[in-house]
Amino acid sequence: MDSIKRIEAFRDFFHYGTKEKMQEAYARITDTECGLTKNIDWEAEEFLFNRLFVGPASPEAPMTASVYLDPERHTNGRITEKVREIYTAAGLSLSNRGSIPEDLLPVELDACCILKRLAEVDENFIELYEQLTAMHMYMWIPLFTERAGSCADESSAVMRVLCMLDEWIKNEVTSLVMSKEKI
Amino acid sequence: MKKDLLKTGGICPLSRRSFLKSAAAAGILSSLPAGILQAAEWERTHYEGDYETFRNACPRNCYDTCSIKSYVKDGVLRFVEGAKESTFTGGALCVKGFSYPRRVYSPDRIKYPMKQIGRGTGNWKRISWDEALTEISNKILEIKKKDGSLLGMALDKYSGNFGITHYGVEGMMSSLGYTTRFVGTPCWPAGIDAQNFDMGNMWCNDPEDIVKAKYIIIWGGNPAWNSVHSMKFVYEAQERGAKVVVIDPIMTQTAAKADLYIRIKTSEDGSLALGMARHILDKKLYSKEFTTKHSKGFDEFAAYLKKNVTVEWAAEKSGVPANVIRQIAEEFASASPATIWAGYGLQRHTNGGVNVRAIDAVVAMTGNIGIEGGGARYGHLHTWGFNYNAMVQKQPEGSVGYLGKDKIKSEFHGPEGEAQAAYSDRTININKIAESILTTNEPPIRLLWVACKNPFGQDFDRNKLKKAFDKLEMVVTVDQFFNETVQNSDIVLPCTTLFEEYTVNVSYWHYWIGLNEKAIPEQYEAKSDLQIAAMLSKKMNELEAGSCTFPQITDTKVWMEKEFNDGIHKLFGIESWEDLKNGPRKAQLPSSASWNEMKFGTPSGKYEFSSDLAAEYGHTKLPEYKAPRKAYDKFRVLTPHTQFALHSQFNNIDIMRDFNPEPFVYINPAAAAAKGIKDGETVKVVNKTGSVTLKARVTDIVAEDVLVLYEAWFGGKTDFNIQELVDDESSDMGTFKTGAPGVALHDQFAGIEKA
Numbered sequence: 001m002d003s004i005k006r007i008e009a010f011r012d013f014f015h016y017g018t019k020e021k022m023q024e025a026y027a028r029i030t031d032t033e034c035g036l037t038k039n040i041d042w043e044a045e046e047f048l049f050n051r052l053f054v055g056p057a058s059p060e061a062p063m064t065a066s067v068y069l070d071p072e073r074h075t076n077g078r079i080t081e082k083v084r085e086i087y088t089a090a091g092l093s094l095s096n097r098g099s100i101p102e103d104l105l106p107v108e109l110d111a112c113c114i115l116k117r118l119a120e121v122d123e124n125f126i127e128l129y130e131q132l133t134a135m136h137m138y139m140w141i142p143l144f145t146e147r148a149g150s151c152a153d154e155s156s157a158v159m160r161v162l163c164m165l166d167e168w169i170k171n172e173v174t175s176l177v178m179s180k181e182k183i
Numbered sequence: 184m185k186k187d188l189l190k191t192g193g194i195c196p197l198s199r200r201s202f203l204k205s206a207a208a209a210g211i212l213s214s215l216p217a218g219i220l221q222a223a224e225w226e227r228t229h230y231e232g233d234y235e236t237f238r239n240a241c242p243r244n245c246y247d248t249c250s251i252k253s254y255v256k257d258g259v260l261r262f263v264e265g266a267k268e269s270t271f272t273g274g275a276l277c278v279k280g281f282s283y284p285r286r287v288y289s290p291d292r293i294k295y296p297m298k299q300i301g302r303g304t305g306n307w308k309r310i311s312w313d314e315a316l317t318e319i320s321n322k323i324l325e326i327k328k329k330d331g332s333l334l335g336m337a338l339d340k341y342s343g344n345f346g347i348t349h350y351g352v353e354g355m356m357s358s359l360g361y362t363t364r365f366v367g368t369p370c371w372p373a374g375i376d377a378q379n380f381d382m383g384n385m386w387c388n389d390p391e392d393i394v395k396a397k398y399i400i401i402w403g404g405n406p407a408w409n410s411v412h413s414m415k416f417v418y419e420a421q422e423r424g425a426k427v428v429v430i431d432p433i434m435t436q437t438a439a440k441a442d443l444y445i446r447i448k449t450s451e452d453g454s455l456a457l458g459m460a461r462h463i464l465d466k467k468l469y470s471k472e473f474t475t476k477h478s479k480g481f482d483e484f485a486a487y488l489k490k491n492v493t494v495e496w497a498a499e500k501s502g503v504p505a506n507v508i509r510q511i512a513e514e515f516a517s518a519s520p521a522t523i524w525a526g527y528g529l530q531r532h533t534n535g536g537v538n539v540r541a542i543d544a545v546v547a548m549t550g551n552i553g554i555e556g557g558g559a560r561y562g563h564l565h566t567w568g569f570n571y572n573a574m575v576q577k578q579p580e581g582s583v584g585y586l587g588k589d590k591i592k593s594e595f596h597g598p599e600g601e602a603q604a605a606y607s608d609r610t611i612n613i614n615k616i617a618e619s620i621l622t623t624n625e626p627p628i629r630l631l632w633v634a635c636k637n638p639f640g641q642d643f644d645r646n647k648l649k650k651a652f653d654k655l656e657m658v659v660t661v662d663q664f665f666n667e668t669v670q671n672s673d674i675v676l677p678c679t680t681l682f683e684e685y686t687v688n689v690s691y692w693h694y695w696i697g698l699n700e701k702a703i704p705e706q707y708e709a710k711s712d713l714q715i716a717a718m719l720s721k722k723m724n725e726l727e728a729g730s731c732t733f734p735q736i737t738d739t740k741v742w743m744e745k746e747f748n749d750g751i752h753k754l755f756g757i758e759s760w761e762d763l764k765n766g767p768r769k770a771q772l773p774s775s776a777s778w779n780e781m782k783f784g785t786p787s788g789k790y791e792f793s794s795d796l797a798a799e800y801g802h803t804k805l806p807e808y809k810a811p812r813k814a815y816d817k818f819r820v821l822t823p824h825t826q827f828a829l830h831s832q833f834n835n836i837d838i839m840r841d842f843n844p845e846p847f848v849y850i851n852p853a854a855a856a857a858k859g860i861k862d863g864e865t866v867k868v869v870n871k872t873g874s875v876t877l878k879a880r881v882t883d884i885v886a887e888d889v890l891v892l893y894e895a896w897f898g899g900k901t902d903f904n905i906q907e908l909v910d911d912e913s914s915d916m917g918t919f920k921t922g923a924p925g926v927a928l929h930d931q932f933a934g935i936e937k938a
Contacts, residue, residue, distance in 0.1 A: 017295075017309045018309060019308075046308055046309075047300075047308070050297070050307045050309060054294060054297075054307075054309060055291070055292075055295075055297070055665060056293045056297050056307060056665045056669055057305065057307075057669075058290075058291040058898075059290060059291070062290035064290055073837065074288070075288040075289070075290055076259045076260075076284075081257070096704060097257075097258045097704070098257070098258025098259060098703050098704040099704040099705060099707060100707055101288070
């Protein structure tokens with residue numbers, strides 16, 4: 001699968017939070033990686049997804065970078081501001097600015113997609129992409145997937161996506177480092 | 184580019200823990216009594232950066248109703264401070280207020296409308312607003328079709344948000360039809376009735392004028408925790424030479440600051456007050472002018488005292504030594520002005536109302552009513568004269584309702600504009616919610632709408648309440664955070680914080696008005712109560728035209744503007760609400776003293792030691808002694824407010840849990856020794872209602888026959904719920920002004936054993 005489409009699939013999986021959208025995104029992710037989506041109880045996956053990431057009870061693994069990177073878990077603080085600065089530098093902003101934090105996982109994944117596309121036409125955006133992924137997402141996604149994974153059934157689809165997300169960010173950063181070393 | 188990007192804003196030098204310490208320290212410093220050291224002038228933080236500022240007002244159920252100034256940058260609420268324009272708030276907030284940004288952006292907030300598949304299962308699905316409102320609307324229409332009325336839909340709402348526009352929730356219910364309402368108040372109704380029988384209204388002096396008092400008795404209240412801004416006025420009075428006496432069963436933080444702390448046997452406030460009154464009478468220290476010119480029934484009261492009360496009797500009943508009773512009676516009667524602040528705790532008893540009447544009588548007979556620095560302080564609603572535009576909504580044409588005589592009452596507002604309607608809503612005592620849901624029929628309550636309230640945290644007899652919820656066909660809860668009520672709901676709707684909407688706030692204690700501006704966007708998909716009502720109206724009318732009359736206005740600013748009127752403008756000396764953008768304003772009163780013209784609101788126009796109205800409501804005409812509720816277990820259980828929360832609000836915020844990580848039961852050393860309980864040991868507190876298991880703290884702040892457990896939900900990993908131990912026994916008064924008696928929540932008893 002095209003790299004951007006894969007990130008889009010991750011984004012959609014974490015963004016909508018309904019079983020239909022999760023299933024659809026999961027199919028896109030696994031068509032390239034793991035294949036079949038049968039034998040999955042998507043209702044149970046949706047309940048698990050909400051328990052882990054959304055609520056209404058305190059999410060066991062909130063999908064906001066600040067929770068993992070800010071020493072005080074302060075959302076909309078220093079970490080969010082740093083991410084917002086990357087978006088601003090790229091000419092991006094949230095359409096509903098102030099309603100959700102910029103360091104929410106699906107928002108960051110959306111930014112990855114856009115920056116990757118922009119980087120294809122303007123190499124200045126490569127550096128921004130590196131900052132977002134290597135210097136930011138790489139710092140928290142493994143912590144996030146580890147925490148969520150410790151609360152999820154290992155055989156669940158959510159768990160599989162978490163593993164693949166973790167693998168993706170590690171591979172992405174590795175390839176970025178390797179491309180720099182070549183230079 | 185990289186260099187610029189990495190140049191982020193300054194890193195906050197304070198850790199979470201030190202933040203809270205700073206906030207607490209600020210509160211302490213701003214209210215230090217005189218001593219060798221004094222608090223330096225409040226050193227305001229110097230803020231660099233391009234902040235937008237907004238006016239906000241804390242809408243919590245709290246004396247202080249703080250005026251807040253909010254600082255916003257990049258659409259984000261960065262920090263808050265107390266509005267310096269208010270001499271009451273005085274530029275500071277309490278530790279809860281300072282934590283607001285943390286609360287607004289907590290990862291734990293409810294973000295989307297959600298539906299639970301199987302109540303209590305924890306299996307939640309995210310649904311759209313349209314899906315949520317469609318499901319709710321269909322249920323409403325189904326009930327109307329099945330029962331021929333909407334009396335099967337009930338509202339349980341109270342003090343979670345006192346913003347004036349939040350009475351739109353009641354308006355939403357009216358706009359759907361005649362429904363069932365839980366009315367009355369769990370908070371302060373016995374005292375309200377008491378003051379209405381005595382004086383014709385509940386009307387307290389301006390709390391800022393307590394600095395003029397020469398003698399202050401704080402009776403059954405703990406403002407050091409629950410009205411931190413009032414304490415600075417108490418301290419100033421002390422600096423000016425006033426004596427401060429605290430009467431309380433618990434050695435509170437307020438008691439620690441007093442010149443004299445008197446531990447009283449719980450619920451024996453009446454005997455102590457009557458003993459004081461008898462001594463004042465014997466010593467002829469009462470005010471002849473007030474008792475002859477401005478009161479009714481003083482001679483009967485005096486005769487009652489002479490026949491039934493002695494200081495020794497009062498000492499035996501109250502546990503306060505006779506010499507102390509004589510001392511404080513003489514000191515109080517000799518000081519002028521002298522004042523008593525009657526806390527809400529003392530009226531949460533089966534004799535709470537009449538005890539407040541006895542305390543009022545002491546203040547009145549000494550001539551301390553109607554004078555600055557004096558007064559029997561309890562609360563007031565004199566600044567609440569808004570339009571209640573959002574609340575006053577008309578039922579859809581052809582609506583069928585209740586034909587009984589009961590009328591809606593609430594301490595905060597009058598009837599809902601349907602005075603002449605043939606039908607009315609069906610009203611049920613809010614303090615009997617569990618019992619009422621279980622027993623109400625024809626029609627039964629099928630759909631419960633919960634707003635501005637956490638009944639599982641605040642309502643009584645948790646186990647009975649669970650059974651009651653199990654009987655309901657649908658429960659819709661509007662809230663900001665998950666709690667046990669949400670856990671027992673089918674649909675939860677996320678609601679905004681004060682920073683995400685417009686409204687206006689006043690206090691039931693001080694005399695300031697504060698504008699509340701929308702400072703930041705609604706978080707995730709949260710909506711205000713008014714927006715939810717407007718959206719529900721739209722959906723109802725889509726499904727059945729004419730089925731809901733609520734205006735489909737979703738701009739909270741428009742609703743806020745509609746609450747102002749000439750009376751409010753005149754009272755606060757403003758041309759329009761926009762003047763409040765410059766800061767809060769204080770009511771322009773001829774005197775800081777309530778009843779300063781000695782024109783009382785009673786039938787006689789005088790202070791009534793003897794009240795025929797009280798007798799009409801089944802009470803004694805005079806504030807006679809009434810024995811406390813009979814103990815049904817070994818220890819009395821007291822469940823007062825905690826310092827780091829307001830009921831179940833704030834308890835769940837992580838920085839609060841750092842300081843308030845788990846509930847404890849506080850037990851006297853002698854009682855603990857008799858039970859073999861050591862400090863920190865896990866114990867089980869059990870009574871006829873239920874049980875809780877928690878750690879013990881051994882301390883002499885409580886009497887030997889008392890257990891103290893601070894109220895409300897603590898969140899986190901504990902399932903502690905104090906309502907396991909509190910039954911729904913009624914207090915003596917409340918029906919006259921609030922439609923239902925209060926609850927005797929401090930008349931509870933339990934046993935304790937090592938777990």
